Amino acid sequence: MVERLIGRSGRKGSSDADLAREPEAPADPTAAVWAKVQLARNLRRPRTLELLALIADDFVELHGDRFFGDDPAIVAGLARIDDRRVVVVGQQKGAETDENIRRNFGMPHPEGYRKAMRVMELGERLGLPIVTFVDVPGAHPGAESEERGIAEAIARSIALMTRLQTPIVTVITGEGGSGGALAIAVGDVVLALENAVYSVISPEGCASILWRTPDQAPAAALAMRMTATDQLQLGVVDEVIPEPRGGAHTDHPATAATIKTAVVRHLAALERRPLDELIEARYRRYRALGAFTTVDLEPVAIPERPGFADRLRNLLGGSARASNGTGSNPTRSHDEPPAREEV
Amino acid sequence: MPIKLPSFRQRRDAYPPDLWTQCPSCQEMLFNKQLEKVLRVCSNCGHHFRLSAPARLNLLLDPDSFEECDAGLQSLDPLGFVDLKAYPDRVSAAQATTGLRDAAVWGFGSIGGRQVAMCVMDFSFMGGSMGSVVGEKVARSAEAALARRIPLVIVSASGGARMQEGTLSLMQLVKTVAATERLRLAGVPLISVMSDPTTGGVFASFAALGDVNLAEPNALIGFAGARVSAGTIQGELPEGFQRSEFLFNHGFVDRIVHRSNLRDELVKLVALLAPVQLPAPSSDNGNIPAFRPLSFLSALAERVIPESDEAVRG
Numbered sequence: 270m271v272e273r274l275i276g277r278s279g280r281k282g283s284s285d286a287d288l289a290r291e292p293e294a295p296a297d298p299t300a301a302v303w304a305k306v307q308l309a310r311n312l313r314r315p316r317t318l319e320l321l322a323l324i325a326d327d328f329v330e331l332h333g334d335r336f337f338g339d340d341p342a343i344v345a346g347l348a349r350i351d352d353r354r355v356v357v358v359g360q361q362k363g364a365e366t367d368e369n370i371r372r373n374f375g376m377p378h379p380e381g382y383r384k385a386m387r388v389m390e391l392g393e394r395l396g397l398p399i400v401t402f403v404d405v406p407g408a409h410p411g412a413e414s415e416e417r418g419i420a421e422a423i424a425r426s427i428a429l430m431t432r433l434q435t436p437i438v439t440v441i442t443g444e445g446g447s448g449g450a451l452a453i454a455v456g457d458v459v460l461a462l463e464n465a466v467y468s469v470i471s472p473e474g475c476a477s478i479l480w481r482t483p484d485q486a487p488a489a490a491l492a493m494r495m496t497a498t499d500q501l502q503l504g505v506v507d508e509v510i511p512e513p514r515g516g517a518h519t520d521h522p523a524t525a526a527t528i529k530t531a532v533v534r535h536l537a538a539l540e541r542r543p544l545d546e547l548i549e550a551r552y553r554r555y556r557a558l559g560a561f562t563t564v565d566l567e568p569v570a571i572p573e574r575p576g577f578a579d580r581l582r583n584l585l586g587g588s589a590r591a592s593n594g595t596g597s598n599p600t601r602s603h604d605e606p607p608a609r610e611e612v
Numbered sequence: 613m614p615i616k617l618p619s620f621r622q623r624r625d626a627y628p629p630d631l632w633t634q635c636p637s638c639q640e641m642l643f644n645k646q647l648e649k650v651l652r653v654c655s656n657c658g659h660h661f662r663l664s665a666p667a668r669l670n671l672l673l674d675p676d677s678f679e680e681c682d683a684g685l686q687s688l689d690p691l692g693f694v695d696l697k698a699y700p701d702r703v704s705a706a707q708a709t710t711g712l713r714d715a716a717v718w719g720f721g722s723i724g725g726r727q728v729a730m731c732v733m734d735f736s737f738m739g740g741s742m743g744s745v746v747g748e749k750v751a752r753s754a755e756a757a758l759a760r761r762i763p764l765v766i767v768s769a770s771g772g773a774r775m776q777e778g779t780l781s782l783m784q785l786v787k788t789v790a791a792t793e794r795l796r797l798a799g800v801p802l803i804s805v806m807s808d809p810t811t812g813g814v815f816a817s818f819a820a821l822g823d824v825n826l827a828e829p830n831a832l833i834g835f836a837g838a839r840v841s842a843g844t845i846q847g848e849l850p851e852g853f854q855r856s857e858f859l860f861n862h863g864f865v866d867r868i869v870h871r872s873n874l875r876d877e878l879v880k881l882v883a884l885l886a887p888v889q890l891p892a893p894s895s896d897n898g899n900i901p902a903f904r905p906l907s908f909l910s911a912l913a914e915r916v917i918p919e920s921d922e923a924v925r926g
């Protein structure tokens with residue numbers, strides 16, 4: 270995994286050859302998706318700090334969660350963009366191996382999300398809109414992360430963002446790696462760069478569980494429909510921001526300029542809306558995401574049929590499962606090894 | 613962390629698996645009928661086997677008090693997801709094995725005579741994974757609890773978000789937490805009961821955010837898969853990593869409760885946590901208090917009610 274995070278390309282800077290080269294657009298859909306995943310993970314893709322240097326006129330980074338420490342995998346602070354004061358939160362991978370190690374390959378610990386919450390709450394109190402930049406393989410999955418409550422930190426950050434009384438614009442700039450991404454990606458508007466990806470689990474993790482081998486990661490990437498365009502179609506993303514030819518890594522200033530235009534346009538629109546209406550619309554945005562249907566069937570507890578408790582007694586007596594003809598063994602089905610996912 | 617599977621090889625003939633279950637913890641052979649009678653807890657070592665959603669409801673609610681809501685919700689296949697099997701086939705197979713339509717059941721019931729909204733998950737349905745249906749049911753249960761101002765009890769048993777619905781499953785983290793957050797702000801309690809396992813996106817959303825978090829003993833509770841943690845990050849995992857007691861020791865679980873005491877604990881908690889009933893809105897404009905911190909949420913609750921017709925009807 271570390272190798273994948275560092276990336277194949279260890280070269281510094283960009284060369285003319287890179288700028289001129291078109292990304293290969295393979296005809297095979299699996300290869301095409303996999304090429305996008307590689308672009309999203311490209312080591313020289315601009316990160317939050319690089320983008321801010323190009324987008325913001327001022328940026329003052331704030332450090333520390335006031336509980337435990339400062340997480341270098343998440344940066345947060347106050348910025349001025351186009352004469353507008355904003356609060357910024359984003360993940361930060363390193364460009365070089367040394368920096369990547371220092372920043373834990375961009376995988377935040379709980380203190381990173383708690384810092385993000387602290388600074389976002391500050392934004393709410395000051396009436397400043399929030400802009401977040403998402404680029405993370407996933408939250409840090411180690412023992413220390415669990416000890417300090419990574420799940421609680423992510424859950425609480427999501428909860429906070431659903432109710433913050435200030436506009437939130439989120440930009441997925443690279444890897445949208447599951448819960449670790451979502452924790453700072455609950456926005457009124459969610460934008461994604463053209464070659465960004467967003468998924469519930471890494472394609473490697475998905476393939477390991479469902480295909481039983483990480484080698485099927487490209488197939489899993491295709492099945493999960495993780496590209497920015499797919500996410501736009503699913504309604505998870507509201508707008509796709511085009512990248513320079515060859516990908517964002519080939520031209521940081523051009524990428525930053527396009528992002529800035531889109532962010533400023535959305536902030537301007539969101540700022541005109543009354544806050545209570547904004548919060549309600551944000552609630553409805555996420556409330557509407559999902560795909561299910563309602564099929565007709567009798568409710569469980571109606572008087573004409575055996576009561577719920579009777580049916581349960583049958584079930585516990587072992588006759589219900591045997592009589593439904595499936596021949597399944599409830600004991601086994603209840604105690605299979607858990608199908609785990611890395612969020 | 614390798615999962616030790618019970619070995620039936622030597623004694624298979626003596627203990628046919630449809631009649632006997634081997635305790636994965638102490639290796640004792642347990643007679644299935646007897647196991648069901650003791651709430652699926654090993655009589656030898658106290659190992660808590662997983663419980664189905666109906667058995668869980670029966671264990672926790674007052675007899676015959678459960679009215680299920682939204683029983684007809686069924687997942688679609690928004691991605692056209694196929695791995696080694698097509699997603700709709702996996703759903704059908706799970707429905708046939710469990711008799712459930714998806715991995716969660718919710719409705720109204722009473723605990724010690726007090727009304728609650730309750731949502732329980734069932735691990736035997738695709739690992740209890742949360743896709744659109746589970747997310748919708750949790751959100752509806754929270755919205756209904758808010759509308760009625762009754763406590764919400766959620767019993768989790770889940771490996772996390774359902775991969776086959778992609779980021780739509782991930783979005784259920786926001787959907788559920790947005791709804792439980794409104795409960796929290798309105799002073800309506802959420803009791804989260806974590807059973808084995810409560811991991812991934814379910815733990816990283818509503819399950820971690822209870823006003824009171826209870827856990828069954830030795831349940832697997834964690835964010836990242838242990839295999840992922842061990843494989844990705846070099847180094848030994850601590851003893852008891854991601855078990856209830858680990859979570860308790862690190863301050864994320866209020867109480868570890870043996871299954872035989874779980875109902876009694878809930879009876880006490882529901883009584884102690886009962887939300888303050890707001891006075892009925894008066895048309896008399898003369899005595900509006902200067903500061904009404906809950907007015908914003910009451911307005912929200914009113915807006916929520918029309919959307920949850922089906923929920924309230926149940």
Ligand SMILES: [Zn+2]
Pocket residue numbers: 635636637638639640654655656657658659
């Ligand atoms: Zn035992």
